[in-house]
Amino acid sequence: MSKPVDNPARKIDSFDRAILRILQKDNKTPQRQIAEAVNLSAAAVQRRIAAMESAGVILRNVALIDPYAIPLTITSVVEVRLHDERVATVDAAKALFRETPEVQQCYYVTGGISFVLVIVTSDVRAYEALTRRLFAENDYIESYRSLIALDRVKADTSIIIP
Amino acid sequence: MSKPVDNPARKIDSFDRAILRILQKDNKTPQRQIAEAVNLSAAAVQRRIAAMESAGVILRNVALIDPYAIPLTITSVVEVRLHDERVATVDAAKALFRETPEVQQCYYVTGGISFVLVIVTSDVRAYEALTRRLFAENDYIESYRSLIALDRVKADTSIIIP
DNA sequence: AATGAAATCCCAACGTG
DNA sequence: CACGTTGGGATTTCATT
Numbered sequence: 001m002s003k004p005v006d007n008p009a010r011k012i013d014s015f016d017r018a019i020l021r022i023l024q025k026d027n028k029t030p031q032r033q034i035a036e037a038v039n040l041s042a043a044a045v046q047r048r049i050a051a052m053e054s055a056g057v058i059l060r061n062v063a064l065i066d067p068y069a070i071p072l073t074i075t076s077v078v079e080v081r082l083h084d085e086r087v088a089t090v091d092a093a094k095a096l097f098r099e100t101p102e103v104q105q106c107y108y109v110t111g112g113i114s115f116v117l118v119i120v121t122s123d124v125r126a127y128e129a130l131t132r133r134l135f136a137e138n139d140y141i142e143s144y145r146s147l148i149a150l151d152r153v154k155a156d157t158s159i160i161i162p
Numbered sequence: 163m164s165k166p167v168d169n170p171a172r173k174i175d176s177f178d179r180a181i182l183r184i185l186q187k188d189n190k191t192p193q194r195q196i197a198e199a200v201n202l203s204a205a206a207v208q209r210r211i212a213a214m215e216s217a218g219v220i221l222r223n224v225a226l227i228d229p230y231a232i233p234l235t236i237t238s239v240v241e242v243r244l245h246d247e248r249v250a251t252v253d254a255a256k257a258l259f260r261e262t263p264e265v266q267q268c269y270y271v272t273g274g275i276s277f278v279l280v281i282v283t284s285d286v287r288a289y290e291a292l293t294r295r296l297f298a299e300n301d302y303i304e305s306y307r308s309l310i311a312l313d314r315v316k317a318d319t320s321i322i323i324p
Numbered sequence: 325a326a327t328g329a330a331a332t333c334c335c336a337a338c339g340t341g
Numbered sequence: 342c343a344c345g346t347t348g349g350g351a352t353t354t355c356a357t358t
Contacts, residue, residue, distance in 0.1 A: 027225040106315040
């Protein structure tokens with residue numbers, strides 16, 4: 001499982017939430033401006049941000065990149081079914097997906113299938129080659145289904161450049 | 163479809179890619195340090211970042227937040243099927259998903275289903291209420307299937323706090 | 325929690341290959 | 342046209358009250 005928080009588990013109050021709401025739109029917003037928006041001093045804002053970073057509430061600060069500009073033109077959602085759900089099998093699959101840069105997201109889910117992935121590649125050729133390597137040539141994967149995205153309607157995700 | 167790039171379409175060279183690779187891990191990395199890593203001057207790095215921002219290559223700069231800290235404990239992948247694929251119907255669905263904060267991601271896809279959503283809510287009660295409102299009580303949605311996430315194996319996404 | 329000082333970083337101007 | 346160097350201005354960061 002993924003670890004929720006590093007530190008003691010900080011209590012998030014409404015000030016923290018207000019700050020986070022701003023930082024998730026633009027984390028370069030000046031602290032003065034944040035302070036004014038949430039009715040705190042700049043120093044208080046600064047302390048809270050630092051605390052949330054060390055507590056793991058704020059995981060990372062990143063630039064969101066347009067995949068089409070790289071260009072990474074193919075976005076695909078893939079449903080993966082495993083042969084069995086033994087711990088060793090599931091862990092092996094998780095490790096594989098974690099270390100594959102084209103796999104931008106991976107969820108282990110209930111409901112008939114095992115994993116849902118979001119994959120981004122430069123073109124269909126690369127996509128075809130990747131799915132062959134990841135799924136077709138893989139023992140513990142029973143089946144998979146590709147859903148090619150026609151539109152990334154809402155996808156504010158941190159694209160990893162392979 | 164969603165707009166790829168605002169400006170003329172900037173050509174991304176290997177310097178830009180190297181810079182982006184750093185910024186998507188940590189966009190607060192000092193320009194001096196980036197400069198040293200990619201063998202450019204700090205000013206050149208600054209110019210390239212500014213150019214990529216105005217060209218829309220860099221969409222936004224955001225903090226990634228741990229949903230469990232908010233706490234938003236339920237992550238779910240939902241497959242949605244529409245009654246028909248007429249433009250008006252599809253656009254209405256897109257608009258609905260765009261304006262619903264709990265819908266963190268939305269892809270319009272091929273392959274038997276219409277949309278794949280990633281939804282995050284505070285608990286199962288909120289999730290139940292949301293799916294009722296979004297799907298069950300909605301004319302143009304034929305069916306949907308919820309896949310509850312047991313593990314966010316890889317999910318470096320910008321969580322929107324509802 | 326607020327204030328002020330010090331360090332750091334960002335940004336514009338200029339000059340050069 | 343893009344890069345590098347330099348200097349001014351702003352912001353973050355830290356120490357003190």
